[in-house]
Amino acid sequence: MSSKLLKPVMKSYWFIFMISLYFSFVLNISFWRFMADNIEITNFGTIWFALSLPFFIFVPLYIVFNIFLTPYLAKPISISLLLISSAANYFMYAYGVYIDSDMITNVFETTARETFDLTTLSFFVSVFITGVIPSIIIFFMKIEYKTLKTELKIRILASVVSIFILGFFIAVSYKEYASFGRNNREVRKLLNTVNYIYSVAKYFRLKADAKREFVRLDENAKHVSDTDLHKSVFVIVIGETARTKSFSLGGYTKETNPLLSKQDIIYSKISSCGTSTAVSLPCIFSSLPQKDFDKNNAKYTENLIDIVAKSGYDVWWEDNDDGCKDVCARVKTEYTVKTNNPKYCFGSYCHDEALIDGLEDKIKDIKNDTVIVLHTMGSHGPTYYNRYPDKFKRFTPTCDTANIQNCSKEAIVNTYDNTILYTDYIISSTIDILKKFTNLETGLMYVSDHGESLGEDNVYLHGLPYMIAPKEQTEVPMIIWMSENMKKYNRIDYECMKKEASYKSYSHDNIFHSIISLLEIDTTLYDEKYDIFKECQIKNNNIKK
């Protein structure tokens, strides 16, 4: 036997290429099985999408390997990943397992007997063939590296070229990627190596978080109104996925706000804190501005809702969306889906009217000053057609499927516009309910969490990194309505406010401080530079409650 056979030789760039191929195709069988079962080839777009998938898997692995597979590190890293990934590959394929942090918890906290039950003969055979044998080959292999400078040049060039190829494929198939990803969220848990590295990191982060102390804010926050002549009811409506571009109040040519345009409201185009509900929702209620906001810290810190409740208001949260991301964790919360209102609910979801059905009676019964949050489902995609009842199907043809890749851009936009038309009705109806209570001091603020892309530059849905997100995803509407009592007792020059709101650039940063001001809460957290009402407050102090 020659020594060459005992010691296979491979150039570093070939080694990186081969190992990326091996991980992409041999160790990701479950991912490919999922794709084969779930991709519907319906048109040219979906064929192109299917053709791009190998690049989608290969390129990220290839780049990561180009960074980490260096002299001394290449062998230990690739052998460890091979052994773990071959085991993960077996479990995913044989048991249909998806790897997430819950799964990792099971692995770390499982008993020896359970582990023993899972490690069958076929497990050992599979790991031996797909993990151990390749590891042995790599162990004895001689990887030939060029000089540092040449290695760097080759790796950077290879990475840049592969990013361009992948970028090209994704740009062409963005609609398919967005839609497929939205409708098959679980698939990321099948991406071998990414799934368990991410899940193990998340497992340890959750463990660390469990020990975190909850941060309480200003314990002395107080609602300061001189007398109790009028009880107040303030409604905060949180919009979902509504963008200013589709509001006729902001100049959209299709009439999507026929009712609100007749109400005496303040309308403003503001910028959102994030491009997803998970970031924007807690950020809207946080006392911190976007630049200091962190969604993990927010989970362990009191927010606007807590301060309002502490200051003496009764607070309820009515949820018709996917929950309040812990914002409402310490106040009374109702979920519309659980009430299963037969008029507006359809099993897993309800139309937003479920939020205001019975609202009038609830307001009649209030005993204290009250703040009500209505968390709407708004324009949540890609199933826009499920967001509104038939009588709001005004813009046609519509896209009546979750697979938006099968619809024309025009149909997608029409369907989305119908959701805005329905939102117009929801907000306007809530204002009409509040108007009936002339004995109360009532007001309403509507603000959307983030926007939505509807095919502009071939981008769909939302959630792009903020830095590169288009304005369709970050420009959201804010609407304020005040009763005569609220204007009077808050000394607000309403016309001044309407004018200011039409040109000033507000953001989610303004919400916390403006609501604190409107609700007349005395707290050290209040920062007047974020209070949008400050400029239009009538200085005259003669008006007394």
Ligand SMILES: [Zn+2]
């Ligand atoms: Zn959202």
